[in-house]
Amino acid sequence: MKVLSLSLLSTLLFCCFSCNNNEFDGVKNEFSELNETRSNNELTTKFIYHGKTYESSYEIINDSLKRYNNPDVEMLAQKFDASPTLTAFYYPNHEIEYFDSEEELDASFDRIKEKVENIYNQQKLSYFVMAANSRVIIDDPSNPVDIMNHDAELWLYDDVAFLDRREDLYLQAGEKIFEWPHLKDKYNMNDKTSSFCAISIGGFTRFNLYEDDNYRSHCMSIIVGNQGDPIDVSKTPYSLSSLRLTNHAYAIDLKECEVLGTKRSSWNDRITSVRIERLLSIGL
Numbered sequence: 580m581k582v583l584s585l586s587l588l589s590t591l592l593f594c595c596f597s598c599n600n601n602e603f604d605g606v607k608n609e610f611s612e613l614n615e616t617r618s619n620n621e622l623t624t625k626f627i628y629h630g631k632t633y634e635s636s637y638e639i640i641n642d643s644l645k646r647y648n649n650p651d652v653e654m655l656a657q658k659f660d661a662s663p664t665l666t667a668f669y670y671p672n673h674e675i676e677y678f679d680s681e682e683e684l685d686a687s688f689d690r691i692k693e694k695v696e697n698i699y700n701q702q703k704l705s706y707f708v709m710a711a712n713s714r715v716i717i718d719d720p721s722n723p724v725d726i727m728n729h730d731a732e733l734w735l736y737d738d739v740a741f742l743d744r745r746e747d748l749y750l751q752a753g754e755k756i757f758e759w760p761h762l763k764d765k766y767n768m769n770d771k772t773s774s775f776c777a778i779s780i781g782g783f784t785r786f787n788l789y790e791d792d793n794y795r796s797h798c799m800s801i802i803v804g805n806q807g808d809p810i811d812v813s814k815t816p817y818s819l820s821s822l823r824l825t826n827h828a829y830a831i832d833l834k835e836c837e838v839l840g841t842k843r844s845s846w847n848d849r850i851t852s853v854r855i856e857r858l859l860s861i862g863l
Contacts, residue, residue, distance in 0.1 A: 624837075627676040628655060656839060665840035666798040671698045671707040671828075677839065681787070681798050692858065695802045696783070699826075706827040709801065709836070724778055724825055728752055731784040731803075731855050734776040735768050739832040739847075741776065750784065750855045757855040761792040772850045777828040779803040783858040786828075788850045790838070797838055799846060802858065803828045 624647070625634040635649030647653040659665050664680040668691060676691075678684040684691070698704070722745075724732060731750035737743040746766045750757040763769035769792075777786045783804030790796040803826050830836065836846040 624652070625675075627674060659839040662840045663796055664798075665838075666800060667839070668800045669709050669828075669836075670695060671704055671802075672702070673707075673709070681794075681800075684798075684800060692783075692802065695804070699804060704826070705824075706829065708829045708831065724780065725749075726780050726825065730754065730780055730782065730857050731757070731786075732778040732780070733786060733853065733855060734778075735762075735766070735772045735850070736774045736776075737768070737771050739773045739834065741774050741831070748853060748855065750857060755857050757853075758794070759853045760794065762851055762853065769851050770848045773833050773847050775830045775833075775850075777801060777803050777830075779826050781824060785856045785858055787854040787856070788846075789852040789854075790849050792851050794852050794854055797840055797849075799836065799850075801828055804859070 622638065623634065623636050624645075625632065627633075633649070633652050633655065635647040635652035637645045637647045637652075640646050645656070647656055659677065662679060666678045666681045666684050668676045668678070668684060670676070678687070722734065728751065729749045730752050733748040734741075735746045735748070737745070746762075746768050748757065748759060748766070759766070761769065762771075775788075777784075783802055785800065785802050787794070788799045790798070833847040833849075834845045838844055838846055838849065
């Protein structure tokens with residue numbers, strides 16, 4: 580553990596209270612790499628379902644409906660279209676795994692958590708990009724993060740690329756869970772979110788975003804977190820128990836997050852209720 584001088588502490592606090600320029604440059608680079616991959620393989624999809632990886636090219640019909648060329652994927656897409664509780668888990672390495680329900684995901688959650696933690700450890704991630712679009716110009720979503728009073732924050736934006744109106748949801752430090760059953764109440768964001776930034780502070784946090792009120796219907800689930808020891812600043816004149824690290828997940832354009840199970844449309848303007856759950860705290 581390192582002991583910081585007061586001047587160095589001030590510098591670190593400034594860096595940890597917002598997404599620094601170096602991180603956002605990395606976000607933009609990853610954004611560009613994702614779009615280059617998409618342009619080279621624009622009409623393909625890949626996902627995991629019941630332990631098997633599926634991949635297929637597809638055609639666009641009538642400007643919206645997708646017809647998959649792999650008959651197994653086409654059959655699954657039709658099955659998903661009839662599933663009102665389909666749940667998608669987004670891994671930090673851009674893999675997507677589908678489950679028939681949130682309960683089915685929860686039954687596999689120990690495996691999922693272990694896989695996510697391994698990805699963070701192996702890739703030394705401080706952020707990941709989960710939804711990108713080459714047609715948008717992304718704005719820097721850097722905003723102060725309250726590392727002392729919050730364990731997690733979720734910033735919801737009314738437009739793609741972190742533009743237009745923003746509403747913030749918080750998991751208070753020391754609390755296990757934050758739930759909001761209908762975003763129309765208080766936040767006025769029901770079916771209005773087009774991009775978001777999910778932030779975990781000093782540990783691992785699960786974010787569940789639901790299509791309907793009271794945590795119903797289709798669900799998008801992610802885990803955001805970090806590994807490593809916090810920096811000990813307990814001997815500084817302005818004592819803190821620890822300086823907690825932050826990690827971000829950026830959904831730049833929810834039009835690019837597909838909702839299989841609803842005629843294969845997207846997550847844009849679909850989020851109605853939210854659950855934020857603390858999984859593991861580091862350095863508290």
